[in-house]
Amino acid sequence: MNVETLHQQLDAWEEGRLTHAEIADLHHWLQNNPEAYMEQVDRQLVAALMEYSIAQDLRKKFADTPVRTISPLYSVKRVALIAAISLVIIVTGALVFAAQGGYNHSDIVADFSDAVAIPYTGALRGENSVAASSLQFIILLIEDGQSDLALIQLEDKLRIEPEQSNLVYLKGYAMFRNGQFQDALELFNTIPANDPFDFADDLRWNTVLCKLNLEFPVTNIKQDLDSILANPRSAHQGDAKSLNNQLGSFWYWMANLIH
Amino acid sequence: MEQEEIIGQIKAGGCGRQEALTSIYQEHAIRKAVFSTILKMRGNIQDAEDMYQESIIIMDRNIRHGKYVHKGTLPAYLCGIARMCWLNQLRKRKRTEPETTATDHILKAQVPGPDHWLMDQERAQLLQGFIIKLDSRCIRILQLWQERTNMQDISEMLDLSSEMMARKLKYQCTKKLAKLIQEHPEIERILKQSL
Structure with a gap:
């Protein structure tokens, strides 16, 4: 078998055109003929080079082929997208939570509905005067839900003693209980800070509650709260702290945002 | 293009083979799967692109030489090849950069696969x-x-x-x-x- 015939046989083998017997003959020939074997090795080297060349051509072709780009796992775009989606989920969740039961304003008002400071009367201090008993009676009327009646009695008393600050305070208290928060606030503001009955601390607290009921801006309410919190002797420190926390909470802010 | 059609065209050679290989290369879903495999194994976008091309080249060669015996899908086959190529690549890099330890755990976890066409x-x-x-x-x-x-x-x-x-x-x-x-x-x- 000359070299060209050997190549033709090898081509036929690669193309699958040889019978089993012919393949066996070819193998036998290659095994027993070193020159033929070397020819086969040469063919394999050429084939290897061609495989490399084919691969190179493919790489070039791929480089010129337009494709849709794929972003890296943590590209700026992808991270921003994930952050945006997360933010939307968090905000939606927070809004739903706030809408369904977070600290909304009416909840806070309800929490502090009984926290209004009762005016100081002599009766509470153990005085047994007619005046003290009379004021105590008015307070009982107010507590009993008869603020209208209490207010009539207070008007009578104020006609006689219009400057009496504890009467003014009591009237304000009655109005507060009667739901007249704006009137109550105005009355509380007329009482001088250096009042002899020393209502300042209670007045400041009641002012806060009036503003809370009137839905004043939180910053405004907080100014009054801060002055209470700054006073270590204030009797309303506990309530003021609690209210301050609720007004400063994220959920209150969220609830305000959607209401 | 269907999987069987692609394999048939590659086996037939000529222009059909080129078309089949280009269509695989452009197939976004397959690209995405291979890229995801490489990116998850600490490769970057360029590494993923290289491994994607190599996996197609190797798949082409295996089909032509009758070595393609995969019974699953082509994307899975390509992902497997790409993964193997990438591990070989990491090993080569590891040899040239002995201080690098970031990929150690990946290399240790895998069985080496020969790919002599990824030449230096x-x-x-x-x-x-x-x-x-x-x-x-x-x-x-x-x-x-x-x-x-x-x-x-x-x-x-x-x-x-x-x-x-x-x-x-x-x-x-x-x-x-x-x-x-x-x-x-x-x-x-x-x-x-x-x-």
């Missing part, structure tokens, strides 16, 4: 330089033969008068190239390593 830069440049010097007509006919293109088709594609002429030219080119390879021991050594 120096050897690739040598082969490339060698190929450029060769007769382009010879390269073309031998490439087509290697791609398992039918001899009759080769004769038509190269504008030869007959299949017989194509066979004769192919023989002459093989001999010519084999002689050139023998004259370049470095090339011969690289090619023998790849066998």
Whole structure:
């Protein structure tokens, strides 16, 4: 078998055109003929080079082929997208939570509905005067839900003693209980800070509650709260702290945002 | 393009093979799967692109040589090849950058797979330089033969008068190239390593 015939046989083998017997003959020939074997090795080297060349051509072709780009796992775009989606989920969740039961304003008002400071009367201090008993009676009327009646009695008393600050305070208290928060606030503001009955601390607290009921801006309410919190002797420190926390909470802010 | 159709076209060689390979290369879903595999194994976008191309090249070769026995889908097959290529690549990098430890756990966790076609830069440049010097007509006919293109088709594609002429030219080119390879021991050594 000359070299060209050997190549033709090898081509036929690669193309699958040889019978089993012919393949066996070819193998036998290659095994027993070193020159033929070397020819086969040469063919394999050429084939290897061609495989490399084919691969190179493919790489070039791929480089010129337009494709849709794929972003890296943590590209700026992808991270921003994930952050945006997360933010939307968090905000939606927070809004739903706030809408369904977070600290909304009416909840806070309800929490502090009984926290209004009762005016100081002599009766509470153990005085047994007619005046003290009379004021105590008015307070009982107010507590009993008869603020209208209490207010009539207070008007009578104020006609006689219009400057009496504890009467003014009591009237304000009655109005507060009667739901007249704006009137109550105005009355509380007329009482001088250096009042002899020393209502300042209670007045400041009641002012806060009036503003809370009137839905004043939180910053405004907080100014009054801060002055209470700054006073270590204030009797309303506990309530003021609690209210301050609720007004400063994220959920209150969220609830305000959607209401 | 259906999986069977792609495999059939690659086996048939010629233009159909080119089309099939390009369509795989452009298939976004397959790209995404392979890229995801490489990116998850600490590769970057360029690594993923390289591994994607290599996996298609290896798949092409395996189909042409009758070594394609995968029973699953082509994307899964390509992901498997890409993963193997990438591990080999990491091993090579590990050898050249001994301080790098970021990929250690990946390398230790995997079984090595041979891929002799991922040559290093120096050897690739040598082969490339060698190929450029060769007769382009010879390269073309031998490439087509290697791609398992039918001899009759080769004769038509190269504008030869007959299949017989194509066979004769192919023989002459093989001999010519084999002689050139023998004259370049470095090339011969690289090619023998790849066998």
